[in-house]
Structure formats: structure tokens, C-alpha cells
Amino acid sequence: MTINFIETAFWSVLTFLNHGLLNLSTWQHVLAALVLTHITIASVTIYLHRHQAHRSLDLHWVPAHFFRLWLWMTTGMLTKEWVAIHRKHHAKCETPDDPHSPQTRGIKTVFWRGAELYAAETHNEETMQRYGHNTPNDWVERCVYTAYPWQGLGLMLIIDIALFGAIGLSIWAVQMIWIPVTAAGVINGIGHYWGYRNFESPDASTNISPWGLLIGGEELHNNHHTYPTSGEYCPYRQRS
Template sequence: MGLLGMWVTFLMTPCAYFMGRKWNLLDLVTAGMFVTIHVLCLFAPFYFSWPLFLLAVVLGYSTGLGVTLSYHRNLAHRSFRLPKFLEYFFAYIAVLSAQGSPIEWVSTHRYHHQYTDTEKDAHSPREGFWFSHMGWILDSNRRFGRYGGLKNVEDMKRQPFYRFLHHTFLLHSVILGGILYAIGGFPFIVWGMGVRMTAAFHGTLLVNSAGHTWGYQAWNTGDLSKNLWWLGLLGLGEGWHNNHHAFDYSARQGLEWWQIDVTWYVIRLLEALGLATDVKLPSEAHKKRKALETRKNMVSHEISHED
């Protein structure tokens, strides 16, 4: 397929997906937010300054770290424990990313690991790269209909704080936007909301799409998860995705010394301060067993390929 054909396919796939489907209020709000933050980015060159760039970077990395540290490693996988005040603090920082409530995000991710790259996976690239990147998040009926709703997060639904955030999560981003506008006007909205949220959204969504498409597999996980170095940098350590699917309970995803994992460095600091406890890591015995499974799988694949 030529370059023109690739671009036509990329542009037509979302159009074909949107046509002939039912939209509910949540999907319309989500689509409207996506369009709004991307349109705001168009104004960024006209309002560029280094302080505004720094604003986007600081807010982007802070809310992004909230997602990776709180939503993902702490709440979804319970790979470490925090005092409740600190657990709730990081969860609130993650809410300001506008990537969903803690209950919704964690539920989808737990189902992702339960049904990785099968027909029940919420965002597998088996249904197309575009679907795994953005299409899935714009179709809540299809997403939650696959497994009957929020049935795997009872531990979080019992906590009033998470129930509150579940019903109000977008409101907190609106409040943040109002604060930014009061401080610096429209340029602060462009960089502090538009640029920051667009970059953070795509950084997270690339783990679902690129992290199951490109890169290499260090471990036999039986799915499409890959390790991708540039996604490891962009996603604060989340790009070592094959490592994560091999040891999903691990607080550390960059298992080699050269695999940069910013989220793990923060967890390690919290542990050193006595704030993070019960930090889970794969034992050497577990890694050796997984490595042996991988080698056996590779040999079996080579033999079957020769036959």
C-alpha cells in the first residue's frame, strides 16, 4: 500500500466507525472534549512563550504521573500501598487529567488484563490501530457492554471518595480551567488545558495502541504486548508494556537498569521515605521461570515454522 493509500485508510477508518452507530450523552461529551482540546492546540503557536510551555510540561507530567502511579500501579494492580491521604491525593491529581474517574479507569484496565487481546478486550489493536487508540473510548455502550459494567471494582465502590470522584470527575477539570483562566486568561487555557491534555491523552492511549503493535517481546505473555523504548520515555515507564503484562503485579515496569521508568523512581522515593509499603516486585525465581517459558515458546514456534 502506498503512502496515499495509508493516509486514506487512516482518515476513512474513523469515519466508517462513526457512521451508523448510536451515541449516548457520555460519548458525545467525550468526543466534544477531544475536539475542544485539539482545537485549542491550534492556537498554541500564536501564544507561545517559555513560561507557558513550562506550565504545560509541569501540569502534564504531574497529572500523567497521577494516572500511571495512582490509577494504574496503585489502584488497578495494588502493586504497592500508600497511606489513605496520599492515595486519595494522587488519585485526585489523576482526575485532573480528565481521563475518566478512578472507578471507570481501573475497571476498564482490570478487564483489559483479564481479556487481553481477545474479543472482550476494550481496546485491542486486533480491531484496528485507530480503534485501540481512540475509537474504544468514544463508544461506552460497546466498551462496558462487553463485560456487563463496573463489576470488578467493588473495593473502590465501597469508598465514598471514589464514588464522589466517579460522579464529578469532569467538574474538577472545569474548575482547574477556571483557575487557569483567572490567572492568565486564554493563553493559560491553550497551554494549561489544550496542549497539556492533548499530549497526556495521546501519551496514555499510545500504550493501548502502539504498546500492543510495535516493539519487541522479552517474555512469553500470550498476547500482543510489546516493549517500546520511546513509549517508555513518553509514558513515564508505561512503555515497557510486555514487562508489565508478564508481571502485572510489579510496581516496577522498567525491569532492566537501562529501561527508564520515571513512575518507579517516584514509587521508590516514596518507599525510601516510608510512605509506600508492600511494594511488589518479581522475584528472580519468577523471572527465570518466565524466561524459560519464553525460550520454550520460541523453540516450539521455530520447529512448527520449519515443518
């Protein structure tokens, strides 16, 4: 009886790990990973970058809270820290005070260790004080996101395994490296080092790709440094 129960439980767990709740095919898993990482990209570019750091668009509180929750579960980044570091990057661009300029720190350092540069700058109290103003400081920010910075990532891991089974671990790993690679490495590194320029901005910013789809328009980084508060990155758009 006991052996039967253990055997049944064992095979049930194994079947669950094989399929998860959704029981998707391989291609559906790839698609799911792309959708999940794109939600993270949207959270960074719409909420952190354009809404919070540059105030270039307003957001209803519902999507704003969703983006905060999603960022807590997929990146562990705090709004105030991201915003402060990014505003300082614009203010001190390509100088030794720029938190992540490949012109002063070397492209290899920013590309491969961009996430470390970001993490180090979060401990710079002066940066937080000077550039982190007007960011969320409500109960959920203080008592959940700031108090439990890594628990959201654990929650995402549990959700991924529940939905996708054991392959959810790989999908979670892709989610975890997405922002360190695309934002801290590619945009902050390549976007100030290699590519083409539409505008002669005083910094070394470049556009990486003529299409703004892959990483939410952030690949048009030279356009952005030229018009930081513009929600419209189109190079042909004339400002009145």
C-alpha cells in the same frame, strides 16, 4: 467617570488575560504544560494503574486523595471505571472481550478512537461488577467525583486561565488531550501492535521505548504484561 471606569476595567482584564497571575515567558509556559501533564501521567501510572488496578504498591491516603482529585480535574475519569476496564484488558487480552485490543479492533480504531472505546466500556455494568472491586466508594467518590464528573475539568480551566492568562486555554486543551492520546491511543494501541519485546508473553504487548521516563514507565508495556504486579519494570531484573 463611568466611561473612565469601564475603560480601566477593560484594560485591567486585557492585561490579566495577557499575563495571568504568574506572568510567565513562552518557554516557561511550555515547561508548565509539561509539568502539569506529567503530574497527570504520574496519577494514572502510580495511583490508578499500580496502586489501584494491580495492588503492586501501597499509597498513603494523602497522595492517594491528591491523585484522585487531580484525575477528576484533568481527566474526568473515575477510579472504579478505569480499574475495571484495565483489569478486564489483562484478563481477556487480545480476545474479542478485550476492551481495547488493536489485534481484534484494528490499530486505527484503538489509536484514534481509544477514548471512545474506553467511554463505551464504562457503560458495561458487567465489567464494573466483575472487575471494579476494592476501589474507592466513600462520600467524596459518590457525592463529588461521580456526581459531578465534568465539573473538575471546568475548575482546572478556571485555574489555568487565572495562572497563565488567555494561553491557559491552550495549556488546558493540552492537558485534556494528554491521556486520550498517550494512554488510550499510544499505550493501548501501539503498545499492543508495534515495538520490541523482551518477553514472549502470550499477548501481543510491546515495549515502545527503552526509556521509562516519558509516560511514567508505561511505554514498557511488554514488561508490564509479563509481570503485571511488579512495580519494577526493568527488563534485566530477575525475579526470585
